[in-house]
Amino acid sequence: MNAALAARVRQLQAEAEHRRAIREFRARRAADEQARIGALLNELIAALADVVDDGACITCISCRRALSPRRRSCPHCGTVVAAERARRAA
Ligand SMILES: [Zn+2]
Numbered sequence: 001m002n003a004a005l006a007a008r009v010r011q012l013q014a015e016a017e018h019r020r021a022i023r024e025f026r027a028r029r030a031a032d033e034q035a036r037i038g039a040l041l042n043e044l045i046a047a048l049a050d051v052v053d054d055g056a057c058i059t060c061i062s063c064r065r066a067l068s069p070r071r072r073s074c075p076h077c078g079t080v081v082a083a084e085r086a087r088r089a090a
Contacts, residue, residue, distance in 0.1 A: 057066050062079035073080045 058069050058081065059065070060067055060074040060077060060079055060081060063074060063077040065074065065076050067074055067081060071081060
C-alpha cells in the first residue's frame with residue numbers, strides 16, 4: 001500500500017467515524033426529545049385528571065360511591081344527590 005493510498009484510507013475511516021458520531025448524537029437527541037415529550041404528557045395527564053376529579057366526581061352521601069355530577073340521584077342506591085352537590089360546591 002503506497003503512502004497516498006494509506007492516507008486516503010485514513011481519511012475515509014475518519015469520515016466514517018465522524019458520520020457515526022453524528023448518528024449517535026442524533027439518536028441521543030431524539031431519545032431526549034422523546035423523554036421530554038413523555039414527561040410533558042404525564043404532567044398533562046395528571047393535570048387533566050385533577051380537573052376531571054374536581055369537576056366531574058362527587059360522592060353519594062348514602063353509599064359513598066363516586067357519581068357523575070350530572071346525575072340527580074345515585075344509580076347504586078337511589079339517594080337524591082342535589083344536596084351533596086350543593087355542599088361540594090360551597
Ligand atoms: Zn348511593
